[in-house]
Amino acid sequence: MSSQAPAAPVPVAPTTERAVPRVGVRRHRKLLGRVGINLLGVLTFVVMVFPVYWMVNTAFKPGIDIQSYTPKFLPNPATLVNFEDAIHRAYFWDVVKNSLIVVGVVTALSLVLAFLAALALAKFRFYGRSAFLVLVLCVQMVPLTALIIPLYIMLSRAHQIDKLSGVIITYLTFVLPFCVWTLRGFLLAVPKELEEAAMVDGSTRLGAFVRILLPLVAPGLVATSIFAFIQCWNEYIVAYVLLSSPEKQTLPVWLAGFTTLHGTDWGSLMAAATLTALPVVAFFVLVHRRIAFGLTAGAVRG
C-alpha cells in the first residue's frame, strides 16, 4: 500500500489516520463485506429458485391449501393426489408416448446426419465449406414462428397435418443445423496431432477414426443428443399448429391446454409441469457445461 506514489496531492492533516487504518478495523470491514456478498448470493438463489420451488410445493399440496388466501410455504399435509389427477387426465399416456416417439426419431436421425456433415466440416478443407457454414448459421437464425407458415402449407399439401411424421420432419429444421454446429465444435476440439500420430503408426484413416476420434468425441455426441432431446421435448409452436387431435399432441401442447375458460386446476397443472420438467432437469444437470460451450460456439437456438 505504501509503495505506490500518490497520483493526486494528498491533504496533509487527516492522512495519517486514514491511510493506515488499524488492522482490526480493516479485517472487520472485510469480513462484513464477505458476509454481505454471501448474503446477496443467498438472496439471488432464493429469488431465482423460488418459482421452481413453488411449482413443486403446489404439486404436493391438497386443493384446499392451494385455493387459500394465505399461501402455505410447505406442503403440509403433503399429497400425491395432484400427480394422480395429472396422470389420469385425458390423453396423458398418449401425449407422453407421442413426445417420446418424436424426440427419439428426431434425435437419432439428426445425430447421424449431423455427425457425417460435422466430420466433413471439421476435418476436411474443401471448396464451399465457409458458404455451407454461413448457410447453416443463417438457417438457424430464421425463427420457427416465421417458418411455421410455409411449413404448414407444405405439409398440408403432402397430407402430413395432424400426423407425428409431419412434426418429425419439421423438427429436423432446427435440430439438424444445431447438431451440425455443436458437433463440429466438439470435433474441432480434438487435436489433429492425435489422429496423425495414429496414422503414422500404421492405422488407416478409418482405423484412426474408430480408435482415436470416436472415443474422444463420444462425450460431445452424448451432450449434443441430449440437447437435441431437450429441444424437441420442449418445442411448442410447431406441435401446436400441426397437431389438432388431442390424442396426437405432445406434452407441451397438452400442458398448455390445461388453462381453460372455466378456470384452472392449479394442483394437477403444477404436478404435470413437474413431471414434464423432470427428465429435462435430470439430463440438463449432466450436460449444461458442454451446452454453454456449444451455444457460444455458434449454435443459435436455445
Add this chain to the structure above:
Amino acid sequence: MLRGTAPYALLLPATAVVAAVAGYPLYLLVKLSFQQYGLQELIAHKGVWIGTANYAEIFHDRQFWEVVARTVVFTAACVSMTMLLGTLIALLLARLNAFMRFLLTTGLVLVWAMPVVVAVNIWYWMVDYEFGVLNWLLTELHLGDFEHHDWFVSPWSGFAIIGAVIVWGAIPFVTITLYAGLTQVPRELVEAAAMDGAGVLRTFRDITFPILKPLFVILTSLSIIWDFQVFNQVWIMRDQRPTSDYFVMSIYSFVESFKVSQYGLGAAIAIVMVLTMFAVTFVYIRQMVRMGDLR
C-alpha cells in the same frame, strides 16, 4: 473413395434434408409474401400473385407500426434486463465462497432446465389474481392492496410479467457463460487496477469489460435473436388467444396466418421480422462467419 469427393459425400445427406425442410420453406415464405393466399388458395394449393400488395398493406396499417414499436421496446427492455442482471450475478458468483457458488450455480442450472411451457405456467400461477403468491406477498409487504389484482388488465403490467418470465429464463445461460469468461480474466490485471486505486466500476469498465467484449457481443446478439421473435411466453400467458394489446411481431404474423387465414399477409410480416433481426445482429453474424473461416 477419393479424398477430394469425401467431404461432399459426407455433407450430402444433411444438405439434402436441410434444403428440403428449411431451404424450400424459406423460399416458399418469400413467395407467399407476394401472394394472396387465403383459405381458398390453401384448398386449391395455389396462391395468386399480387406483387408487393401485402407489404404495401402492412406498411400502411397503423396497427402494424404499433406492433413493431411494441416489439422493439419489449425486446430492448428484456435484453437489457437480461444482460444487466446476468452480468451482476456473474460478478457476484466470482466473489462468493465455494459453497455458495456451488449452490447458486445449481439453482441457475435448475432454472435453465425449465421448459418454456412449464416456466410460463408456473409464473401464471404465481401471478394468479385470486390465489397467486405474488399478490399475497406484495400486500403483506404493504406495497399496496393487491388482493384480486389482475396483472393482465393493463398491457404494461402484463408485459412486465411476461418480460419477467423471459428474463428469469434467460439469466442462467448469460450468467454461467459470463462467469466462465470472468475466470479467464487475468487476476493480476484486476489486482493491479485495485492497487492503483480503481474502484469496482472502474475496474469493470476498463479491464473486465474490454477483455470480455466478444462474449458480450455474442450474448447480446443471441438475446436479441431470442427475444425479438418471442412467441410462446406471450401466447400461453394470454391463454392462447391474446388480445391485440398483446401483439408482438411473431404473434401478429401468427394470428394473420392461422386465425385470419391470410397466409400471404402473415408471411410478409414474418419476412419483415426476419430482415429486421438479421440487420440488428449483423455484427454477430459477421463475427461468427469470421470464426468459421479462421478454423
